[in-house]
Amino acid sequence: MAWTKNSMKLLLFLPLFLMISTHLLAQEEARRLHDAHDTYKEKSFTHRRFKHADILPVLQAVGQPLSVSQVGESLEKRAIYQVKAGTGTTKVLLWSQMHGDEATATMALFDIFNFFQAKNDGFDAFRQTILDKTTLYFVPMLNPDGAERFQRRTATDIDMNRDALRLQTPEGALLKQMQQTLKPLVGFNLHDQNPRYSVGKSGKQAVVSFLATAYDEDRNINDVRQRSMQLITGMNRVLQQFIPGQVARYDDEFEPRAFGDNIQKWGTTLILIESGGFKGDSEKMTIRRLNFVAILSALKSIADGSYRQEGIAEYQAIPENGRALFDVLIRNATVVREGRPVTVDVGINYSEVNDKDARSFQYKSSVEDIGDLSTFHGLNEIDATGLTLVPAKTYSDVLNSAADLDNLDLPALRRDGIVLFRVKQVDGVGQPSQAVHLLHEGDAPAQPLQLEQIPTFLLMKGTQIRYTFVNGFWQQKREGNNSPQNGIVD
Secondary structure (H helix, E strand, C coil): CCCCHHHHHHHHHHHHHHHHHHHHHHHHHHHHHHHHHHHHCCCCCCCCCCCHHHHHHHHHCCCCCEEEEEEEECCCCCEEEEEEECCCCEEEEEEECCCCCCCHHHHHHHHHHHHHHCCCCCCHHHHHHHHHHEEEEEECCCCHHHHHHCCCCCCCCCCHHHCCCCCCCHHHHHHHHHHHHHCCCEEEEEEECCCCCEECCCCCECCEEEECCCCCCCCCCCHHHHHHHHHHHHHHHHHHCCCCCCEEECCCCCCCCCHHHHHHHCCCEEEEEEECCCCCCCCCHHHHHHHHHHHHHHHHHHHHCHHHHCCCHHHHCCCEEECCEEEEEEEEEEEEECCEEEEEEEEEEEEEEECCCCCCEEEEEEEEEEECCCCCEEEEEEECCCCEEEECEECCCCECCHHHHHHCCHHHHHHCCEEEEEECCCCCCCCCCCCCEEEECCCCCCCCCCCCCCCCEEEEECCEEEEEEECCEEEECCCEECCCCCCEEC
């Protein structure tokens, strides 16, 4: 057979054509998964602060082709469960909530369980490829004691992700035992990260961050780690169509105590997925959907081997996480110091404070930085050029209790800049239902602007109030409330 120049060119371009076709198919499948997510969304989870008792009835309802078994227990004797799926030779281990307050992926795993139990939904071939080629071992809520308190650490007060060497936590010992016994080809280490991480130095929030963990100090790349990079490259590609420019890469400095680094070292390809933040979605339902899409897309590429077509340069081109964000950034405000006007930017961050039962939370805000913050960005920004930052006003009388607020015309007082109230007894007072700042009777309000203070102040144009801040949340004149419920007891 004689080869023509055109046929030779065709042969040269065939691998590229096949790769592009595979990528397009993966993106189309990811789009369909994304759009169909509500069909599989486990309705039991409407917020992140669920507990071990909340997952038990959901696990009991899991059916074929999945199976559920207990594989261990926590320090406080809460059962730790494994959900198993598939009959293939390639083993994959996935665990979530190693840190008790990082629950986004736990919700996504239960959505995935529902996906695998579905039929005749247009995904039968997709699903069967995974189930035939792989055996999946899921451990949702590896740290149930931490989840009970909605805290990072276990009941031993040890960070489990720094316990891979000493194995002082029963939960950490279980994870190592499972890795050593199952010897999975791939492991998924599913976490949440600070929602104020940015994509590089950009002002874009890192919605999802990935990491192919290092297995040694020199950050070498062997076949095991290369597979991590290839799989992440594929997941990044499919997520870019939903969150363009909002995927980052975690710093890969070797941490000898961490499970991710050691599991990579022990021969299992390790993929770290960090769920960051998405503006306006404090309960992370959007990122839950993205986890669902990314994990299923990766499982499919493991099952059919398509990840092998990926290079690692695309992984290395993902921008690293940056620290360039505040929750609120006020630019170019004027403050008066010793009678002299000074122009400053003000960075404010919100912190979640668990309520008593750790099922809900309230925000406590803080002034994190003051000065020239021109290299930073805010998830919310205010241009305060021409505005002066001054203390909020304090109500003249001392209230007997917070209940006395109901007898006051709070909107009228707010219009006059009065949002601070002294109360004889504030101990035991929960979060105020109004946007007010409560003080003990003898406490003096903070100065107009100090580091680490609760940001309650006014931004004024001459004698007119333009913004009223209480606990870092604001009401703008003529534009209604930003969030009127975020009061604070100081």
